[in-house]
Amino acid sequence: MGGTRWLMMLCLTASVALTSARPDGDVVKAEVEPEAESEASPTQDKEDDKVSYQGAQVIQIDTQTAKDVLDSILEKGEIEEWGRNKTHVDLYLPSKSTGSIKSLLMSKNISYSVMIEDVQRAIDVENVVETEAEDEFAGRKGHKMNWKSYHSLSDIYGYLDYLADTYPSQVKVGSVGKSAEGRPIKYIVISSGNPGAKRFWIDGGIHAREWISPATVTYIISELVENRDSYKDFASDIDFYVVPVINPDGYEYTRSSQRLWRKNRSKGNYFCPGVDLNRNWGYNWGGLGTSNENCREIYRGTGPFSEPETRAVSNFILQNKDNMKGFITFHSYGQYILLPYGHNYNSYPPDFKEMERIGRKAALAIKSVSGATYQVGNSAKLLYPASGGSDDWAKGIAGIKYAYTIELRDQGTYGFTLPAHYIIPTAQEAMAAVKTVARAVQES
Ligand SMILES: [Zn+2]
Incomplete structure (x- = not known):
């Protein structure tokens, strides 16, 4: 080594x-x-x-x-x-x-x-040492998640399995495929029980070092399954399709070896492994804000969907895209609700105004929860252009009406090293955004 x-x-x-x-x-x-x-x-x-x-x-x-x-x-x-x-x-x-x-x-x-x-x-x-953060009921409750610490992939997957065992009529857990190193990329479907339900996609962990993202997405899962009664107004009309860790190899690598690793762990280049999975999707792949050099953090890969992770996830979305009206991918950091298209400065979906209207409502909902400010806008204009991102593909190819990238906390205090005690407040903000978009999906 x-x-x-x-x-x-x-x-x-x-x-x-x-x-x-x-x-x-x-x-x-x-x-x-x-x-x-x-x-x-x-x-x-x-x-x-x-x-x-x-x-x-x-x-x-x-x-x-x-x-x-x-x-x-x-x-x-x-x-x-x-x-x-x-x-x-x-x-x-x-x-x-x-x-x-x-x-x-x-x-x-x-x-x-x-x-x-x-x-x-x-x-x-x-991060809090997990054994210290485990509450006294950890053994009895059947899983290790507590949202007081950042958990391992095995804890996260164990939680999905626990939910499948505990709520068999309500959730289904499976794998959309395997990562470059052969780990399963697990999903959970949280069913409304309504055959005409709309579908809503949520994912996290595409960039390995953004630990707040899988922590937030698993919190959202726990709310939608274990606190379902609080979401009665839309829970019976929407099926949620959720992948908490799109990049499981990268996530584990940030825990075991290199905390600030961003890409996946594909071995295309011996010296500089890994592809930026959020530059690898097949919509305007290879454009602005990407690189063809392996060693760069925004290396786009050898072609659209060259990576097993983006292939597996995109195929799964396409298989389930009928009636899919909502899409949120969680990243960090900066506190932004970003709208497609991000690949250049002047491309807008025809219904951009409506997407923006709901994005602004989501930002207001966040503000009412915690006072935090999230900026809303086209990602190229608000920050920089970037091509081959999942939200652009979700909108442009999968045709999902409300598609957003949300950059979670913070705004430049801890950055990627956000302490674990911010997980719950951050996740509560994210849940407020999900609720707002869910109501739009329900009415669409
Ligand atoms: Zn990111």
């Missing part, structure tokens, strides 16, 4: 490259690597083989004043843009670059503030 890591490090060091940005909140402009990866050496490998992000930082600079400098430092490929909003851009600095980048900014008279002082420290404290 050490040897592999060493080779990988050489490659990454040699081949980092800049990229254009992407609009899913975790906007990436420079492909980075993982300083962690580039600094790891066989002798530094820890017992558990985890990459360390010690000394890496995330800083914020003003979105407007820094544009020229920002473009030039991102072009060097040393650092990564984690996210941005109207006021600030969040930049991830590998430990080896913190000094030089800060000096550069100072020499240009650009002020910055430190968002995360030590990324490894943020990772160390983001």
